[in-house]
Amino acid sequence: MKRINIIKSIFFVGTIAFGVSCTNLDEEVLDGFVINNEAGGTVNTAAFLQSAYEGLRGFQDQDKMFTLDEMSGDGLVGPTRGGDWDDNAKWRQFHVHTWGSDNVEIRNAWNSLLTNVYNCNLVIYNTATDSQKTQARFLRAFYYYNVIDLFGQAPYREEGTDITDNPKFWTRKEATAFVISELEAIVAKLPARVANDASIANADAAHYLLAKLYLNKGVFNADNAAGPYTFDAADMNKVISNVDAISSSLAPEYWSNFAPTNNTSNEIIFSSKNVLGSGGGIQSRWRMGMHYNQIPDGWNGFATVAEYYNKFDAADDRRQHTSPSIIQYYGNPIGFQYGQMYGPEGNYKTNKDGTKSLMTEADYKNNVPYVHYLGGVVDLHDRNGHPLFFTKEVTMITSGPTLETAGIRTQKYEPDHANLGNPENDYVLMRYSDALLMKAEAALRGGTGGAATAQAILDQIDLRAKLPAGSTPATLDGIYLERGKELWYEGWRRNDMIRFGKFLAPRELKPTTSDPKYALYPIPADALFNPNVTQNPGY
Known part of the structure; x- marks a missing residue:
């Protein structure tokens, strides 16, 4: 059996880490991949390329890379609301910069990015078309860019090394030079x-x-x-x-x-x-902060601090967006939501006999032909009967009358009203x-x-x-x-x-200057079994 070795990039919590060998490559390939084995098997490079593309959906979710990139900044917070949204304080740690190497979202981001580096390498170093290899090299560069940015160093395996050897690690400078050289080598081929x-x-x-x-x-x-x-x-x-x-x-x-x-x-x-009916986690962009009683309903979690919201001029179109259909479907503009929230009293369809009846969720999902008539709007309330009035004031641990309403909420993507759970919106990675x-x-x-x-x-x-x-x-x-x-x-x-x-x-909500170590995230604990990696300073 001939082998070419690549970056080990899958870490299963508590079971698989750098340095673990795989004795049955036909069963599970972790350190390398197989080409032209004795049984005549081949790697399905088209399938692995598709997996590398589908891995981009990991950026759509509210966790992993999105949390590391945005909640650690000056706008987004994940407050604990009574017994909700604590999760061992993993969300609060990002905004106030108190995370450690055991934070599950840091580990999940590391695993997600490097799993897709692995998928790309299965294409690049096997029998694939030139187009497939070029696409995989671009995707690998994109995933590596995020590893460099978040973690400051990146694992790699030299071609021809034994699968039982631990992968080596590039420094941040070395990894940056590699990704630049890769992109400059393929840009004219794309x-x-x-x-x-x-x-x-x-x-x-x-x-x-x-x-x-x-x-x-x-x-x-x-x-x-x-x-x-x-x-x-x-x-x-x-x-x-x-x-x-x-x-x-x-x-x-x-x-x-x-x-x-x-x-x-x-x-x-x-x-x-995203293809209609099979979208990724992009619905999180309207569900992560919206209240349970809004349309569409949400998870009532993340919020925006007033200091960030106040950066926008009142006339700035990027702060909020509305249209007759948006008000008709949802009762409120999209964008930043602050103040009293509303819900449509009723959206109606015109029946064949000319009468009007209230649209049902099944009608929306089945794209039943209809003409909408706005029946008016109603003031929404939270689950305790308080007005659903999103406040500018928010604390990292909330309680009392504003338990469910503290914090400005956001919808960056317009909900796909015909398919709220599996929307068609594509997720923007570069604009x-x-x-x-x-x-x-x-x-x-x-x-x-x-x-x-x-x-x-x-x-x-x-x-x-x-x-x-x-x-x-x-x-x-x-x-x-x-x-x-x-x-x-x-x-x-x-x-x-x-x-x-x-x-x-x-x-x-972060009153002190952070320790300089927080300019990088820690290498997750599972990866530290590899003696070639050194934990980032301060962790």
């Missing part, structure tokens, strides 16, 4: 982005990811993960040239990027595709407005164009948000503010806060 479907690896996505890497290279190559950081002008010009190579444009309307039909937006550079803001930042950090280039970009994005040109100044502080408003809850806040030197600072 196809152009397919119209109305950004879920396939494409050249624009590779240029975007290269821009993201060069923008953060000063962070990833720093001697100390907490800074200080030096941003080289040559790297900033690489950011600019890669953004300029992207063939895209801003969507005329901000919220079209998050609608059930968002696959049609040219602004979306790369996405995780052109982010690329433009990266270019503006790079221009201000020493790249060509300077403040004039940055201001032109900021004006373009502000005008789309229904704000006057000049609303955001062409300064690094202005870029930081704009990124927080444009990209809220899209998975970039922690990354941005670290690069701008804001992540460890005090903020609402």
Whole structure:
């Protein structure tokens, strides 16, 4: 049997860790994979590539990478509400920076990312088409980027090593250089982005990811993960040239990027595709904070602090979005929800005999032809009969009359009313407005164009948000503010806060400066059985 070894990247809690060998490769391959074995078996590379794509759905859920990227920042909190939402304090630990290496969401993120590195390698090092291998190399680069960003080091296995050997670890600088070299080697081989479907690896996505890497290279190559950081002008010009190579444009309307039909937006550079009726965890984007009595109902968990909400001007279109159909279906605008919440009194269908009757959940699911008539709205209440009035005030442990209502809630994606449990919205992983803001930042950090280039970009994005040109100044502080408003809850806040030197600072519900160790997450305990890995400093 001929073997080629790859990165061991699956860690099952309490059972499988680095250094564990597998004696029956036909039964379970953990350290390597098999090609051309004696029985004539082959690896189904198409299936593993599909698995690598489906792994992107892990970014849609409310936990794992989303929690690590957003709840550790200045906007999102996961308060304990009486006996709900405690889970051994795992949610609260992120916002206040008290997590340890035993936090299950940190372990789950590590496992998810490296499982998909493993799936990609099964394609890259087996008999696959050139297209399959190129797509897998791009996906592996994307997963590795997130490992580098979150954990600061990455496991790898040299080709030809024995499967019983422990994988080696790249330093953050080494892993960054590897991912950049991979992307630069394949970008010309990747196809152009397919119209109305950004879920396939494409050249624009590779240029975007290269821009993201060069923008953060000063962070990833720093001697100390907490800074200080030096941003080289040559790297900033690489950011600019890669953004300029992207063939895209801003969507005329901000919220079209998050609608059930968002696959049609040219602004979306790369996405995780959902097919109607088989969507991933994207429903979490409207259920994670919404109350049980709202339409659609939610889990009444996560909230936004007032300090973050107050960054938005009242006229900013990115703060809230409404339409007759949104009010008709749900009673409230989407976006940030603050104040009294409402529910439709009744949405009606027109029957064949001309009479009207109330729509049922089955009617929505079965797409029964209907004409809606808004029967009026009603004030909603919580389960204790208190008005469902979401407050700006929230504490990490809530109780009393505002137990269920403390904290501003959010819906970044418009609910797919015909299929609330398995929506069609594609999940946005890369968006052109982010690329433009990266270019503006790079221009201000020493790249060509300077403040004039940055201001032109900021004006373009502000005008789309229904704000006057000049609303955001062409300064690094202005870029930081704009990124927080444009990209809220899209998975970039922690990354941005670290690069701008804001992540460890005090903020609402986190009154003290964090220990510098929190600039990186700890390597999960299971992975530490490998003697080649050293725990990140401070843990």
